[in-house]
Amino acid sequence: MELQLALDLVNIPEAIELVKEVEEHIDIVEIGTPVVINEGLHAVKAVKKAFPNLKVLADLKIMDAAGYEVMKASEAGADIVTILGTAEDMSIKGAVEEAKKQGKKILVDMIAVKDLAGRAKEVDAMGVDYICVHTGYDLQAVGKNSFEDLQTIKGVVKNAKTAIAGGIKLDTLPEVIKVQPDLVIVGGGITGQADKKAVAAKMQQMIIQG
Numbered sequence: 001m002e003l004q005l006a007l008d009l010v011n012i013p014e015a016i017e018l019v020k021e022v023e024e025h026i027d028i029v030e031i032g033t034p035v036v037i038n039e040g041l042h043a044v045k046a047v048k049k050a051f052p053n054l055k056v057l058a059d060l061k062i063m064d065a066a067g068y069e070v071m072k073a074s075e076a077g078a079d080i081v082t083i084l085g086t087a088e089d090m091s092i093k094g095a096v097e098e099a100k101k102q103g104k105k106i107l108v109d110m111i112a113v114k115d116l117a118g119r120a121k122e123v124d125a126m127g128v129d130y131i132c133v134h135t136g137y138d139l140q141a142v143g144k145n146s147f148e149d150l151q152t153i154k155g156v157v158k159n160a161k162t163a164i165a166g167g168i169k170l171d172t173l174p175e176v177i178k179v180q181p182d183l184v185i186v187g188g189g190i191t192g193q194a195d196k197k198a199v200a201a202k203m204q205q206m207i208i209q210g
């Protein structure tokens, strides 16, 4: 199981400072969608340059022009690029094809997918690397989470790694770990804490203990 730090509400210098604090306790650093909107793929480039030993995920949430966007994120140094599970099959297949060409990975974000089990089976068959259940900020605000959804995809996904994102905190991490995803994505659960390093270290320890 790996730990990914999601950075959503920072600029490039703040992102670098934040990662410096916790880098020994995380496996992947996510350049979140709002950061890409504000800073462009320069943010991916800058973070990869500052932390060449960490994997960098570009959370582009691609919906169209997938091959081109995967190519651009790869050129900026992303190791993993996200596409939406609601995208057309042709887009997801295009993303996988380009990622393979570039030696990169594709994570499918299942946010807002209605038939989760059915779509997870379909995207799994397209050769994606990760399938991620995700409760975004707008549904977190009304008390939703993805813990049951994680069990749903664990039951049907045969090839891809499974991942979970959305509002995971230290106190809810044990519930997530019980379901054994391959990747746990945490944003505010680390970045919103006073002692980020201590929280990231504790999460890493809990994840290693499984």
Ligand SMILES: O=C(CO)[C@H](O)[C@H](O)COP(=O)(O)O
Binding pocket: 006, 007, 008, 030, 032, 033, 059, 135, 136, 137, 165, 166, 167, 168, 185, 186, 187, 188, 189
């Ligand atoms: O992709 C995102 C929002 O769309 C976030 O990066 C993801 O939800 C993780 O952050 P948090 O733990 O703060 O919810």
